Amino acid sequence: MFKKQDIFLIIPFLLIAAALLIWFGSKPNSGIAVVEKNGAELYRFDLSQQTSAQEIDVGGSYHVKLLLEPGAISFEHSDCRDQICVRTGKLTKPGQAAVCLPAKISIKIVGKNKDFDGYTG
Amino acid sequence: MMNHPSHLNISPQTHGIAFNGLLAALALVLSAVEMMLPPLPLLPPGAKLGLSNIVTMYAAGAVGLWPALCIAVIKGLFSGITRGFTAMLMSLSGGILSTSVMWLLLHIKSRPFGLIGLGVAGALSHNAAQLFIAALLTTPAVVYYIPWLIIFGILAGILTGLVLRIIMPLLDQLKYNG
Numbered sequence: 001m002f003k004k005q006d007i008f009l010i011i012p013f014l015l016i017a018a019a020l021l022i023w024f025g026s027k028p029n030s031g032i033a034v035v036e037k038n039g040a041e042l043y044r045f046d047l048s049q050q051t052s053a054q055e056i057d058v059g060g061s062y063h064v065k066l067l068l069e070p071g072a073i074s075f076e077h078s079d080c081r082d083q084i085c086v087r088t089g090k091l092t093k094p095g096q097a098a099v100c101l102p103a104k105i106s107i108k109i110v111g112k113n114k115d116f117d118g119y120t121g
Numbered sequence: 122m123m124n125h126p127s128h129l130n131i132s133p134q135t136h137g138i139a140f141n142g143l144l145a146a147l148a149l150v151l152s153a154v155e156m157m158l159p160p161l162p163l164l165p166p167g168a169k170l171g172l173s174n175i176v177t178m179y180a181a182g183a184v185g186l187w188p189a190l191c192i193a194v195i196k197g198l199f200s201g202i203t204r205g206f207t208a209m210l211m212s213l214s215g216g217i218l219s220t221s222v223m224w225l226l227l228h229i230k231s232r233p234f235g236l237i238g239l240g241v242a243g244a245l246s247h248n249a250a251q252l253f254i255a256a257l258l259t260t261p262a263v264v265y266y267i268p269w270l271i272i273f274g275i276l277a278g279i280l281t282g283l284v285l286r287i288i289m290p291l292l293d294q295l296k297y298n299g
Contacts, residue, residue, distance in 0.1 A: 002235065003233075003234060003238060006234055006235050006238030006282075009238045009241055009242065010238075010275055010279075013245060013271050013274075014271070016268075017272050021268040024268070
């Protein structure tokens with residue numbers, strides 16, 4: 001059913017696709033993490049400039065702690081009951097967000113560059 | 122164009138025109154059916170089966186380059202009517218390039234590729250042309266989409282080749298005996 005030449009046509013393209021995926025995936029994330037409390041901006045971190053892990057104590061009645069790492073930010077600790085913010089895990093890409101509703105603290109990553117507006121096909 | 126005289130006693134030209142019209146209609150129906158399919162959750166946005174490429178591929182092989190290109194253009198105008206100007210540009214660019222590529226590959230003397238290889242070549246060139254237009258119309262950032270377009274282009278192309286294997290005898294029957 002498959003001719004040998006068909007396979008020879010398909011395999012190089014699959015390799016190119018795999019190589020591109022790996023290449024795009026290995027690029028450092030260039031997002032900016034924005035931390036807001038009650039809707040007002042507290043901090044702004046450039047994730048691509050971050051070289052080591054750093055803990056940020058936001059404090060408040062829930063003792064919220066954020067973990068800032070190269071290319072990622074996450075809720076490390078919160079005294080809230082649901083722990084949704086902590087379980088959201090690490091944010092790495094522009095557009096991702098995590099919220100601790102009881103503490104009214106949100107973190108989100110915004111892109112430095114213009115990102116995709118939409119797709120068509 | 123015709124190898125066998127038709128039993129309806131019509132001229133080969135008339136038969137050819139009718140057959141091309143039939144193929145064009147088939148391409149439009151397949152496009153319309155595809156538009157009704159819900160987007161599959163696993164596929165990235167924009168990934169489509171490209172069912173109507175089955176017809177342009179058959180036409181490139183069975184009736185020649187110009188009729189096949191005509192079908193691609195009719196398909197593009199149909200997208201323009203139903204889905205707007207951007208969709209028309211996308212459909213035209215992809216359709217014209219992929220039809221030409223498949224025709225070229227079919228006319229290499231040694232016929233190196235089978236139907237699956239042709240389908241894959243058609244799907245990949247279709248995606249390449251569309252990506253180029255998308256990069257012009259929106260932002261060059263669409264290059265990040267290339268790996269997915271290659272992967273799903275290959276899958277869609279294999280499917281196109283397999284389906285054409287099945288329906289080719291039926292279309293040939295229409296072409297020669299209709």
